[in-house]
Amino acid sequence: MDKINRFFWFCSGAHIPTLEKYSSEQNKYTGIGATIFFTGLFAALSGGYAMYFVFKGDDLAVVFAIIFGLLWGAAIFNMDRYIVSSINKSASISKQVLQATPRILLAIMIGIVISRPIELKIFDKEIKERLKVSYLNGQRSKIDTLNKAFQNKYQVEFGRLNQQKATRDSLEKGIKTDRQKLNFEIFGNKTTETSGVLGYGPFAKRKEAEIQQRTAELDSLKANINKAESFIDKRKEFDGLFTAKLYTDKQLDSLANLAGFADRNWALGQLKFNADGTSDNNTALAVTFIGLLFIFFECLPVFVKLMSARGPYDYVLADGDEVSIYESKKNKDFRFEVADNVHETRVDSETSKQKEIIKGKAYRDLERYDWDKE
Template sequence: MKKVTRFFWFCSGAHIDTLKKYPIEHNKYVGIGATIFFTALFAALSGGYAMYFVFAGNEFATVFAILFGLLWGTAIFNMDRYIVSSINKEGSTNQQILQASPRILLAIMIGVVISRPLELKIFDKEIRQRLKTAYLKGQHTKIDSLQKTYQQKYAQELGKNNDLKKEKDSLERDINRSRYELNQEVFGDKTNQTSGISGYGTYAKQKAQVLQEKEDRLKTVTENLGQMDDYLSRRKDYEGVNSTRLFSDKQLDSLSNVAGFADRNWALGQLSYNVDGTRDLDTYLAISFIGYLFILFECLPVFVKLMSPKGPYDTAIAKIAEANIHFAEKDKDRDIAVTDSTYDHNLDADVERRKRIITAQSDYDYGRHSFD
């Protein structure tokens, strides 16, 4: 427990040697340190989970997720530790709040960032179902769009094809009726369309000729219709109408499994709405409160430090800081004095050196003049 306590003290950013002297403050900084540690732990899990979906499908996705999770968690840990340890308890309440305001805003931003990936994991099942619905709806829209484009582009050919189908149906009905009348004429059945004379006579030959003409025309229409159907089928393949199908359940499961972070984030936002576009209040509140919980959890170390009364540890730290500033100023003054003394000494030495140079130069000039 001593090692755990010292670890949480380290997490809180406290000066351990000073904190040891004040047992009444121990539990407070254990709580602050534990909050900072678990916030960083959640941040690591959140960052790793988000990075796992970024590299989904890659064989090193797990490795990247672990490395980024550790890096992100360490960064959040260091930031939270600095935020809490830098709050000065010596000022008034308003001064402390003003000092902590930028840090609270930063904590809120961090809370939003780390909460989103964890929300994606919490609502994973619902997100998958919403993605399946969206993918299926999108495929329906795509097929409808392809069909509409195809019909507009080949409207003339489709119209001709429909005319051939109507003509074929009409010819088939006429041929059946003409063949029945021919049989009646041959067997001598008396109707308003037959002579009532049995045998293959003049009327029977006429009806047989008409029947043959209709059959020939039906053959031609059938050939033309087959050619047109073949052409339109090739055009459907070219336009992608034939190859585009609705997703099967297995395909939808596969697509939802490999969905990226952006798709899953969109689906999470859509969970707050029903299919008809109305707001689903229960889901909206559940998602919102989970996000607020992580934001509060991220801000909690700052709030604890602000709400906690000024203790002996804070007073001791303030005195130590004041003493260090005093000693630093004395050291600075001493260094300045030493620097000034050194500068004066160097200046005097430089003046003497210049005098010697001038004297030597004068003696040299005098000697040369005498020689001349």
């Protein structure tokens, strides 16, 4: 436990020799260090998972994911460690908040970045289903676009073909009616257009000749229609309309599994909406709260440092910094004072140019002098 505590103290950015003297402060910095460590760990997992999808299908995808995950986790860990350790507890509350504000904004951005890949993994099944729907709709739209473009390209041929089909339907309907009239005439059924005389008379012969003539016209028209349809089918095959088909379930599964990071990220955003375009509040809240959880977790070390009272460890660090600054300033002032005195004793018999040379030499001599030893 002692080694674990010391490791977490290191993660918190604390000065370990000083912290060891104050046991009341140790648990606080153990918690802060553990939070920073696990934030870096989650960042490593998130970055590795995102990189795995970038190189998915490559033989070295796992290697790239591990390397990038470790680098990304180390970068986030180092950044969090600096953010927490740089907050000055000796300053006033307002100044501490002012110092922490850009760090909190940066922590929010980091939380958003590391939470996204983890959200993709949590909603993996729902994302695949939404991708299948998207790919199927995209293929259907592609086929409709091809058909529409083909019809516009061969608009004249389609117009002539539709006109021929309308004429064919009209001829077939007329021939059917004439055959019924012929039957009425042969069997002696009295109507406004039949004689009512039983037998195969002159009127029946004339009607049958008309039917045969119209049947021949219909056969010729059907032949022309078949030629036109054959021409259009060949053009469809040439333009690729026959090869454009809707995806099968197996193809959709394969496409969803091979989807890249951008497609999956888009699908995650679309989970907030139903298929009909209405909002899916349940899924939207789930995605939002997971993102907020990681953002809060990333900001937690900063909040803990801000909320914690100023303890003896903070006082000792602040006093040590003030003493170091005071001693450094005192030594600097003393050296300049001695240098000025040396300069004054040597410049009486020298020219102005020689004075500057001597003064510079005096400063260099003072820099080589061991003041701490003296």
